[in-house]
Amino acid sequence: MEKHLLFKRFGGKRLHLGVCGSIAAFKVADLVHRWQDTGAAVSATLTEAASKFVTPLTFEALGASPVYRAMFSGEAPFEHLEPGQTAHAMVIAPATADIMARLAHGRACDMLSAQALAFDGPVVIAPAMNPRMWQNPATQDNAALLRERGFIFVGPDSGLVACHDEGQGRLADLRLIYLAGLKALTPQDMEGETVMVTLGPTRETWDDVRFWTNGSTGTMGASIAVAAWLRGAEVHAVCGPLGAEGLWLPDDPAFHRHDVVSAAQMLEKSSEIWPSATMGVFTAAVADFRPVPYGGGKFKKDKAADGLHVDFLPNADILRTLAEERSEGQVVVGFAAEAVPDADALAAAVQYKLSYKGADMIVGNRIADGFGRASNRVYVADVQGREEQWPDMAKPQVAWKILDWARTLAV
Ligand code: CTP
DSSP, X not given: OOGGGXXXXXXXXXXXXXXXXXXXXXXXXXXXXXXXXXXXXXXXXEOTTGGGTSOHHHHHHTTOSSEEOSTTOSSSTTGGGHHHHHOSEEXXXXXXXXXXXXXXXXXXXXXXXXXXXXXXXXXXXXXXXXXXXXXXXXXHHHHHHHHHTTOEEOOOEEEEOTTSOEEEEEOOOHHHHHHHHHHHHSOOTTTTOEEEEEESBOOEEOSSSXXXXXXXXXXXXXXXXXXXXXXXXXXXXXXXXXXXXXXXXXXXXXXXXXXXXXXXXXXXXXHHHGGGOSEEEEOOBOOSEEEOOOOSSXXXXXXXXXXXXXXXXXXXXXXXXXXXXXXXXXXXXXXXXXXXXXXXXXXXXXXXXXXXXXXXXXXXXXXXXXXXXXXXXXXXEETTSOEEEOOOEEHHHHHHHHHHHHHHTOO
């Protein structure tokens, strides 16, 4: 799993995966390991049709336990009730038109339908089918009924499907199904909050081909944005340019991604969102200076044979500007990336930024301990005088703890 999405905090939780008969069935085998990596236990049920595409052994070999097959095929008499007694959330992926019809009408004619009927926790449905089957009014009505009853839908996506038809019917991105499973396991303690996160570097253009930037990957900010969304918040991620491969973020009605390039654009977009936010987390490595633009075209090197001198102008401090403009109750979380030799120097720099920036809380790290790495060793201080040094932890774990702390600062 991509490092900003690996939340290893689901020990003691169990997800039940229901697999139906669709060519996309082979894809979901991958979910078993991904969820297990978070600490969750995974069990599975394959419908008879699913077993034509993948085998129960595939899921058993990957560590799902137990793996249920057809009704009356197992030894225990109450297998149809077991996920209802042991699992905390159920994910049906791929979900066919037929399973949706069975769920909508309370059928219990096969193992998965019976298990779903006897399950009173959250159920995620990730449909995959031919676009005409998906668009059929019967399927649409069943989906609407299930949504109304609280089933959580992920996808289907649009595009080319296996039978070469084009339209809506593709299984959603596996990462989104993975996260939907985790969200179903997560107490929605940030429901009603709107969290704005700035992340990544900014890019300041000089001529038509050259720009000034830095090596921020945006991983820390992305983990915070996803963690807040998993906990039920509405999220606005204001992203600087995140490189050719980008950084995958969930495509969901409660997760808004705003791509910007320069510090000026990041300030403009953040200012637009900020009045509606309850919390702002400023992780972006904003360029403090921008080159005075050369003007149109490409600067030719023979114009500066003896070396090049470029003038820079200061950029606005986004965190400081928005902290000044905040209304009551808005929590401001800042970061401090410091090239300092030791923990004492880091603490001093964090305390200075806490008051200079007007933040409620500053998360500081030495550049060598966090920049461009999957983990981070941070020192945290807040306006109430609390301070802590955390051990080196993966960024998603740091993200969760930052949100826990920031929530205590809301008045
Ligand atoms: N920040 C910001 N806008 C800027 C510069 C920084 O919003 N123009 C935010 C960062 O997102 C971070 C915090 O301010 O939350 C501190 O950023 P950092 O780079 O550590 O410090 P600077 O303010 O840039 O100061 P210096 O480079 O002198 O340490």
